[in-house]
Amino acid sequence: MIHVFKTSVKSEKQASMVGTFLNILLPYDSWNFDLEDKDRILRVETIDLLPDTVVTILNSQGFECDEL
Known part of the structure; x- marks a missing residue:
């Protein structure tokens, strides 16, 4: 799946x-x-990653991130 x-x-x-x-x-x-x-x-191709995890990672580094 691509997020x-x-x-x-x-x-x-x-x-x-x-x-x-x-x-x-x-x-x-x-x-x-x-x-x-x-x-x-940012495009992420993965099988089992939850989109919230990517958002959390970027937010913890001081960046805004929202799934489209």
Whole structure:
């Protein structure tokens, strides 16, 4: 399943920082940011992750995140 999130991540550096946590949480799943989109989209492809977990991770790092 692919989950799509609107975020406040603005740079590759910030995406990399968040990516460190996502890689720990999602070692076998894939994710990517589209920072050129006005909503700074994060797409996560996973089988068993709850979307609230992604929101919590980004919020704990000081970013806004809402599932679309």
